Amino acid sequence: MPSCEPVLRTAPRPWASIAPLALILCLILSSCGRPLDIPDAQAIAVLGPASPLLPLYKGLYGLETGTRSAPVVILQIGDSHTANDSFSSRLRQQFQYRFGDDGRGVLPPGVPYKYYRPDRVAADSPDWTVYRAGRAPGPVGITGFRQHTDGPAEMALYSATPLDETNVTLEFLAQPGGGSVDITGAGGWRTRVSTNAATIGPQWVTLPKGAGGGKVTVNAAGDGPVDMLSWSADQDRPGVTVSNLGTIGATVDLLLAMDPSLVRQELARLKPTAILIAFGTNEGYGPGTEAASYRDRYEQALNLLRTGAPSAAIVILGPPDSQKATSRHFAGQTRCGDPGWADPPRVDLVRDVQRQIAAREHLVFWDWQAAMGGACSIGRWAAMSPPMAARDHVHLMQPGYQATADALFRMLMDGYAKYKSLRPGS
DSSP, X not given: OOOHHHHHHHSOGGGGGGHHHHHHHHHHHHTTTSOOOOOHHXXXXXXXXXXXXXXXXXXXXXXXXXXXOSOEEEEEEESHHHHSHHHHHXXXXXXXXXXXXXXXXXXXXSOOSTTOXXXXXXXXXXXXXXXXXXXXXXXXXXXXXXXXXXXXXXXXXXXXXXXXXXXXXXEEEXXXXXXXXXXXXXTSOEEEEEOXXXXXXXXXXXXXXXXXXXXXXXXXXXXXXXXXXXXXXXXSSSSEXXXXXXXXXOOTHXXXXXXXXXXXXXXXXXXXXXXXXXXXXXXXXXTTOOHHHHHHHHHHHHHHHHHHXXXXXXXXXXXXXXXXXXXXXXXXXXXXXXXXXXXXXXXHHHHHHHHHHHHHHXXXXXXXXXXXXXXXXXXXXXXXXXXXXXXXXXXXXXXXXXXXXXXXXXXXXXXXHHHHTTSTTO
């Protein structure tokens, strides 16, 4: 591709007559180094079924070409498959290796559940009470959890990436009569913040870069109730964050149990480029799941996310393959040939409804079961050495989560390659 400046300033005299043409060609092809906008209609025609991912592909291309300064934020919201950071951490690694690392992203406050093992960060919150959306009084936001205390309490937040290289933001619930918190960074920075406010809403506190050291401590002063909704760690530079907001045992109804005002404000601040929705396993095991009711609830959850993040690409992740142990209380269809394991009663129904919603709402559906090899794959994966799936025939082991995360990333990058083919010189 010709370069504007060399043609205009250093071309030999006999070629001077073609300099204007070279300049025009440069402007047409590359806008002198700035990528040209591609009409959405043209991109949609080329991407086909992947066209709902256009907002993600635009963001990634901006990172890759150095024309985007804002990070690409990816949120994965789901059940235990999301709460387990093996899948999302692999996805995070893949995106950040190729497009840049902007940090860990947003996390639930403190330790939200037993065996919490997030990648690259850690927390300690023994003095706080955990409230979960749908099981707690009061509002809960997009992380699905709230940490509460009425008296003095300490919470410690750690990062494998030095916090003096990271922007740390804490989200509290502002409320009438809210108490004060002392926030201390290992680097020596300290401040007191009051969460008292006339109305209920989110309140964010961002530590100055360099204040954190390797640890941030939050101490409730005991002068009123304090509630923490989330914390986040990012590098404040072009790159990708992948945040896994997972809740063990959750269904898509978790989103409907969140406070919609909080969720809208949080999403407006996060500005996600893409949202991955990963529910379905627990619905598939529930005896009362019916197609029409499930479709209505799922679409209500989608509407909440779209209201808060109207420009985000949305991908529905279907539930992985799974089986339920047979017993005197459960003797379902055993299509995989092992009488000890049967199909969950409604996982196929749930997967079909999700696929239909994706088609009708112009979203992308990714079939997690197909990525594993289809029906009965969970039994084969559990029998491998080392195992790819857990003995419960529901969850995957780390290699299984990583392998399927790689499959999702390949699918996303296949569409991105098509998008890049529209760009001259890509």
